[in-house]
Amino acid sequence: MKRPTALILRxxxxxxxxxxxxxxxRAGAASEYVHIKRLLEHPDLLDDFQILSVPGGFSYxxxxxxxxxxxxxxxxxxxxxxxxxxxxxxxxxxxxxxxQVLVRLGLLPCLHDELAESVTxxxxxxxxxxxxxxxxxxxxxxCVFLPEGITVRWPAAHGEGRLMTRDAASLxxxxxxxxxxxxxxxxKGAATESYPAxxxxxxxxxxxxxxxxxxxxxxxxxxxxxxxxxxxxxxxRTQLERGALPEDGDGMVVFREMVKVAAAEx
Numbered sequence: 001m002k003r004p005t006a007l008i009l010r011x012x013x014x015x016x017x018x019x020x021x022x023x024x025x026r027a028g029a030a031s032e033y034v035h036i037k038r039l040l041e042h043p044d045l046l047d048d049f050q051i052l053s054v055p056g057g058f059s060y061x062x063x064x065x066x067x068x069x070x071x072x073x074x075x076x077x078x079x080x081x082x083x084x085x086x087x088x089x090x091x092x093x094x095x096x097x098x099x100q101v102l103v104r105l106g107l108l109p110c111l112h113d114e115l116a117e118s119v120t121x122x123x124x125x126x127x128x129x130x131x132x133x134x135x136x137x138x139x140x141x142x143c144v145f146l147p148e149g150i151t152v153r154w155p156a157a158h159g160e161g162r163l164m165t166r167d168a169a170s171l172x173x174x175x176x177x178x179x180x181x182x183x184x185x186x187x188k189g190a191a192t193e194s195y196p197a198x199x200x201x202x203x204x205x206x207x208x209x210x211x212x213x214x215x216x217x218x219x220x221x222x223x224x225x226x227x228x229x230x231x232x233x234x235x236x237r238t239q240l241e242r243g244a245l246p247e248d249g250d251g252m253v254v255f256r257e258m259v260k261v262a263a264a265e266x
Contacts, residue, residue: 003030004262006051009098011036011070015057016095019224024053026227027255028263036070043081050262051091052082054098056157056222066121066160067100075105079115082107089265091145091258092216096158099208099218108218109179110211119165119174119209121220125201129159132199133233134184134221136207137191141181142214145257151189152250153232154221161200161220163209171203182208182219223251 006029008021017033024031029051039045046052060069074082086092086107094102099121102108106115124130138150165171174180183191183205184198191205192198198205200220208219229235229245239245248256 002266003028004051004259004266005029005049006031006053006259007034007046007049008032009034009036009039009052009054011059013058013060013062014055014097016055016222016224019227020053020055020095023224023227023252023255024051024259027252027259029259036073040073040077043078046081046085046090049090050266051093051258052085053092054094054101055224056096056098059097059101062097065104066158067097067104071101071104074101075115079105083113083115086211086213086215087113090215091262093254093258094216094218095224096220096222099220100160102216102218103209107216108209108211109174110216111179112212119163121160122162122164123160124158124162124199126195126199129157130161130199131155131157132196134197134199134207135187136182136221137185137189138182139175139180140178141210142178142212143181143210143217144214145261146181146210146217146254147257150253151185152226152253154223154226154251156199156221157225158200158220161202163202163206168203171206174206174209175204179209179211180204180206181210181217182206217254219254223254226251227255228252
């Protein structure tokens with residue numbers, strides 16, 4: 001069976017592409033690095049892939065605001081092609097800075113079939129960069145590849161991760177209409193706005209979004225830094241207690257589920 005193809009975007013300042021590439025390969029995809037300049041010059045390259053991934057980092061130094069420069073570059077020269085990619089069944093994943101890029105591009109939450117920036121990711125309430133492990137729970141959402149009700153631990157590492165909408169009603173609508181796919185939760189499994197379980201203070205604990213047709217996912221914490229069992233903070237204890245490590249770390253579920261859907265639809 002032919003392996004699903006995954007485009008791993010490279011751009012100045014992106015620094016998590018190797019982990020993302022390896023995670024997709026481990027999940028069974030045929031991954032390829034593609035630099036943004038190459039993609040801008042040859043937009044038809046998107047037609048060769050089933051998955052598009054925008055990894056984390058600090059694209060273009062996060063000048064102006066996080067992900068803004070890369071997002072505007074993509075919107076101006078690739079916007080229609082990316083919409084067509086998603087409409088024809090492509091899957092897309094943005095992690096941390098990649099999530100910021102997809103939000104500023106207008107691909108998330110993308111309430112309708114057009115690019116429009118309707119939410120923002122702004123500075124953490126702590127007013128500084130947060131780097132810590134957080135607990136997340138997946139919600140019932142439109143996302144076609146993220147199962148509901150999974151609790152995972154991923155590391156968060158960002159300074160601008162607080163998801164904001166124009167008003168409280170708009171944010172609640174994202175949950176009610178299935179666009180909010182992931183939430184920060186406390187030690188009882190309840191969605192939380194409290195620090196440090198919620199590292200940025202996002203209202204209603206929203207940590208990730210999907211789009212109108214569920215083909216795109218953006219998350220602030222890093223599944224790409226928790227996809228191996230030895231990435232998990234207590235892996236030595238787990239090994240001692242179980243006698244062996246599990247096959248995957250908590251982040252691997254995203255990559256496996258994306259590849260599984262892409263393979264089934266090929």
